[in-house]
Amino acid sequence: MSSNDVKLRSKSGSIAAYSALVYIVVIFFAILAIIPFWYMFMNATWDSYSIQSGIKLWPNFAHLGEQVKANWAYLSNRSTFSFALGFKNSILITVSSTALTVYFSALTAYGISVYDFKGRKLIFTIIVGVMMVPTAVNITGFYRLMGSMGLLGTRWPLILPAIAAPNTVFFIKQYLDTSLSKEIIEAARIDGANEFYTFNRVCLPIMVPALATQGIFSFLGSWNNFFAPSILLTKQELKTLPLMVSMLYGDRYTDYGAIYIGLSASVFPIIIAYAFLQRYIIQGVSAGGVKE
Amino acid sequence: MARGTNQPSRHKGMSYTKFGYLFIAPFVIVYCLFSLYPLLTTFWYSGTVMQSTQAAFWGFSNREVYYDRYLDLTKIYDSFDGGLEGQTGINTTDYKNMQAYFAAQNKADQYDPIDPEALQYIVDNSDISEATRAKVQQVIDTGDISYIASDADVIAELSDWSSNYVDLGITIINSLGKVNNAAMTAATVAESDSDSGEDAITAEDILTSDQYASFLDTLQTGEFDEGQTLLMNYLADKAGVASLYDFFAAEDVSVESDMYYYICANLDSPNAVYTSEEGETSVNAVAVPFMADLTAYLNANVWSTTVPAINSYSEFQNYIDGEIDLHSDEEQLYADLETLNEMGLIVPCVQLVQEGDALVPSSNVANNILAAMRQYIDSNYQSDEIKTNSVLSINALNNYLNDQGRTRLVDAGFDVDSYITFNGDFDVNKYIEFKSLIGLGDVLTMARYEELDQQMRDFYSEQAQGNLETAQGKLPDAQAAYDAAVATGDEEAIEAANEALSRVNSEITNAENTIKRPSGILEKADSSTEYLFVGMNNFSEIFGNKYRFNVVAGAFYTTAVMWIIGFIPQILLALLLSAWFTDTKLKLKGLSVMKALMYLPNVITAATIAIFFRRLFSYSTGDATSAVQMLLDAVGHERINFFINPWATRLIVCFINFWMWYGNTMIVLIAGITSISESLYESAQLDGANSFQTYTKITMPLLRPILLYTLVTSMIGGLQMYDIPFNLNQYPSLVAFNGTYIKCSQTVLMYVNQLAFGKSSIKQVGIASAVSVILFILTTILSILIFFMMRDRDAAAAAKAKKLARKAGGNR
Structure with a gap:
């Protein structure tokens, strides 16, 4: 009996030691994940010289407001970086492409899920197949097409293709298959609603949870997109925030405070949004993995 | 009642199905137009060569202006009797004036001499005379370069000013x-x-x-x-x-x-x-x-x-x-x-x-x-960007003023500066004005060009007809010589005869092609935007030219290496963390916060992160330096210039990839583990299996589909790596690869981008597309390969797991 007791105690003891180790590792990686952003934000409050002469892990309490203002002013003076412009361009492109992605993916997923038309299985298989196609390989063809359509130098090449988002269609379709009951559609039909009215007014509200999750991912994808904009948006007045951030590099007249405030400004909105939406984002990532 | 509702619904149901097509139509149309069609055209471009990108196209309405600019009739008609004038009725002097105009405009386009910001700097900060200052200010205000262009003293003073500035x-x-x-x-x-x-x-x-x-x-x-x-x-x-x-x-x-x-x-x-x-x-x-x-x-x-x-x-x-x-x-x-x-x-x-x-x-x-x-x-x-621009601006202005084309027009008495645009855009209206001034307005018309084009086609066609007849005349002899050589069995003779024969054959083919499609002058000008189909030439260029092959293979190698070195620790850490996070014995608290923190890097813009790491690792020898160099100083290690060392650059890319993606992989794996039936674990526990055994015998086999998914998606993403290496080091140092220098962190897409959209004036769209096609094919093959390899093992593993479960159930 007593020997059993000892065994148990030692076992719980070793588990405690084990979980302590686990905690240490987990906390280490959690800190590793956020420390760069912390460092970015802290450096944004210091002047260039201080940043380069010591690692600053705390804010510049003494001159917080004025230094941030000074850095910001320095940053705004650059011809290549305008936060307001970049933010506006990013928002314009991202919001419109997200809206298109969400609405049309819902439409497509609904079409495949609800109507038993000829070839729908094939279409769905193709959609699943093209999810795996690397998206960047068609860039030369895409660029020439945009040129011949006269869309180069506009935002449209980054917005219009959002209508066809195979990933989003796939996930919404999976959601519809499990959560949409045909009775509701039947009922709407009996009430005399036409098909588009049924979709827009009756079914779309039911899809909101799935649309929200997919909307977040589509938004993030578009917001962080760099490759296509870097090729398609060459005019300064159209450049999105990531492109402007990228210009922070190519400058040999470096003011580090200005660079860090520029980086921070581009990261800050995402972190704030993430703080509120992280639960949905992580659920979305989990769902993506399991359903595949 | 039931019948009443059923019947119309069935009847309508038949017609409802058609709505499916309507609902998916936008998706299908947009996908075909914006994804599928570009993909197919990329395949097409991979078999083409773009002849030149000198010409920019500005619409049908001004097509003759376009030909004016890019056709050099003097050259084309030199080979004809009577020269330019005799053949076309165009006064040679007028035509040369027009060419001089374009030469001057090209210089103006190239340098864009009026950079208001740069000129403003001269006005505000330089010690030039008041008169010059006033004139420069006038140029800025009016956008008219002639205020300074026509004044030699002003130009001399500005040149003097710019030559005193040293910029490394x-x-x-x-x-x-x-x-x-x-x-x-x-x-x-x-x-x-x-x-x-x-x-x-x-x-x-x-x-x-x-x-x-x-x-x-x-x-x-x-x-x-x-x-x-x-x-x-x-x-x-x-x-x-x-x-x-x-x-x-x-x-x-x-x-x-x-x-x-x-x-x-x-x-x-x-x-x-x-x-x-x-x-x-x-x-x-x-x-x-x-x-x-x-x-x-x-x-x-x-x-x-x-x-x-x-x-x-x-x-x-x-x-x-x-x-x-x-x-x-x-x-x-x-x-x-x-x-x-x-x-x-x-x-x-x-x-x-x-x-x-x-x-x-x-x-x-x-x-x-x-x-x-x-x-x-x-x-x-001297760190002064605007001043450098000012100097460049002055240099550009000098280039423009000294341009032979402009000088020629000035000598001929034209007020050329008022017909040139300085903002980098070619102004068609100004040009047309100029063209009528020199009397070519009614001469160089589209109709005239078409006429000349036809003449030229006829000429080439006739010439080719002659060539064809000559070549066909030579054919029987060449054939006979070849046959004779074969009969003797002398290898050298056979080879020589074969060469002669194939030369004759290719002459015939060429002549036949020319007769079928003789090239006129317009085709020559249009070819600047024309894609010439060359079959597999781009691919044989990639695989046949040692230099090109090494650069392409090097880009694939770099991409693959940077992906794999990042992916291995990423998957291992994700496996470890997901095992811990789902281990019920540990009863860890605050896990959702940790998960959220670890996933955070994945949602941040990759470009931002790369720029940040660039700053973090950047190298300088002075007191003022970056964080990592300070850390090196602190531990007493010599400072390291990471971005000169190819492997250091690559490893930083790998680290960023690892750091951004392990959280994502971890969450996917956790989801996978939690979806495994609880009863399997319970029965394993009853059988006395420890955590490790449970993990290797139950979790791992059942996790295989998810691992496959992670591997494939990560590989597809990894082969398309662009944002991070591009922003981390836009001018990577060179490293020898198979005897050729390649950029140490240039990925496939970076190479494609450089070829098709780079700063070089020659855009190699054909080769770029061919590389894209290789990337596409490689990705597809690898995905299918991994999928089938893993699926066969999956099937075995799933069967095993089922057996295990049954056994466990039976024991209970």
Whole structure:
């Protein structure tokens, strides 16, 4: 009996030691994940010289407001970086492409899920197949097409293709298959609603949870997109925030405070949004993995 | 009742299904248009060559203007009887005036001389005279360049102002230009050498020249200051002789020897850099008139061996073309210099310090070149972007004003500046005005061009007809000769006859093609945007040309390596963390917060993260430096220039990938583990399995589909890697790959981007598309391969797991 007791105690003891180790590792990686952003934000409050002469892990309490203002002013003076412009361009492109992605993916997923038309299985298989196609390989063809359509130098090449988002269609379709009951559609039909009215007014509200999750991912994808904009948006007045951030590099007249405030400004909105939406984002990532 | 509702619904149900097509129509149309069609055209482009990108197309309404600009009728019609005038009725002088106009406009386009910001800087900050200031201000206000263009004094003053400004970037580009010229000279000399042998200077010439004698005399009797003496002693010591005179006067001195070259290079400015104990003094060349010729000799003889590999040379050409931008970070400039040096394109130099009475190389041997460069940069570099632009602006203005085309028009009495646009846009209306002024408005019309085009087609067609007949006449003889050769069995003869036969055959094919599609003048102009189908030529270029193959294979290698090295720790850590996070025995708290924190990097813009890491690791030698260098200082390690070291750059990319993605993988794996039935674990626990056994026997096999998904998606993403390496180092240092220099962190997409959309004036869309197609095919093959490999094992594993579960159930 007593020997059993000892065994148990030692076992719980070793588990405690084990979980302590686990905690240490987990906390280490959690800190590793956020420390760069912390460092970015802290450096944004210091002047260039201080940043380069010591690692600053705390804010510049003494001159917080004025230094941030000074850095910001320095940053705004650059011809290549305008936060307001970049933010506006990013928002314009991202919001419109997200809206298109969400609405049309819902439409497509609904079409495949609800109507038993000829070839729908094939279409769905193709959609699943093209999810795996690397998206960047068609860039030369895409660029020439945009040129011949006269869309180069506009935002449209980054917005219009959002209508066809195979990933989003796939996930919404999976959601519809499990959560949409045909009775509701039947009922709407009996009430005399036409098909588009049924979709827009009756079914779309039911899809909101799935649309929200997919909307977040589509938004993030578009917001962080760099490759296509870097090729398609060459005019300064159209450049999105990531492109402007990228210009922070190519400058040999470096003011580090200005660079860090520029980086921070581009990261800050995402972190704030993430703080509120992280639960949905992580659920979305989990769902993506399991359903595949 | 039931019947009542059922019947219409069934009836309607039939027609409802059609709505499905309506609902998916937008998706299908947009997908086909914006994804599928570009993909197919990319395949098509991979089989084409774009002829030239000089021409920009501005619509059908001004098509003749487009031809005006890009057709050089003088050239085309030189081969015809009667020349330009006889054939076309176009006055040659007028036509040349038009060409001069375009030449001037091209210069104006190229440089965009009115950069208001740059000119404003001159107005605000320079010490120019008030009159000039007022005129520059007028140019800014009105956008009319003629205020200063017509005033020689103003231009002289501005040029004077700009020539006093030293900018290292410009200086280096200029000196690289000189080096390039030297290399060109070398190539010419080598060529003429093989022809006549008279032009090249030989070693014999140098050693027996009067100048060499006077050089020796200078060495023996000349007076040198302390620094020069020290340098000469140092070099003599290095050569193992008592004095430099001994070295140069020796019987067996060889001009070809490395040491000879080394000494001369270090005697010549500005490669001799010397630091005394008191401060820094640079030692200039030992002034000998002989040096000029020596340099010419060295250029002629050393360049041909220093730049043996064509790829090094073309890489170097990129620097001069501006494809690799020297106008970035000071630090980057520094790296570029070192790269040039690694390629043997900069004369080696050492930093010397005085120890007692002698000069010795600085103890910091590895950084010697860097240190010297650094010193040079620090003492010459002025950080003023706008001022640099102003200077460039003035230079550009001078270029425009001195342009031969413009001069010609001014001499002919045209107020040319008022017909040129300076904002980089070609103004069709201004041009048309000009065209009618010189009397070509009614002559060069679309109808006229079409007429000329037809004439030319007829001409070529006729010519080809003649060629065809001649070739066909030769065919029977060639065939007979070949047959005869085959009969004799002599291999050499067969080969020669075969070659002759195929030559005749290709003449016939060419002539037939020309008859089918004779090229007119318009086709020549249009071909600037035309894609010529060349079949598999782009692919045979990639696989057949050793240089091209190495660059493409190197990009694939770089991408794959950077993905794999990042992916392995990513998947391992994700497996470990997901095991811990789902381990019910541990009862960890606060996990959702930890998960959220670890996932955070994945939602942040990759470009931002890359720029941040760039700053974090950047290198400088002074007090002011980056965080990682400070950490190195703190642990007492020498500072490391990560972005010069190819593997360091790659590893930073790998780390960023790992750091951004392990959280994502972890969450996917956690989801996978939690979806595994609880009962499996319970029964395993009852059977006394420990955590490790449960993990390897139950979790891992059942997790396989998820691992497959992670592997495939990560691989597809990894092969398309772009944002991080691109932003981390836009001008990566070079590394040898299979004998060719490649950019150490250039991924496949970066290469595609450089070819198709890069700064070079020649866009290689065909090759870029071919590389894209290879990427597409490779990704597809790998995905399918992984999928099938893993699926077979899955099937086995799933069966095993089921058996295990059944067994466990039975035991209970």
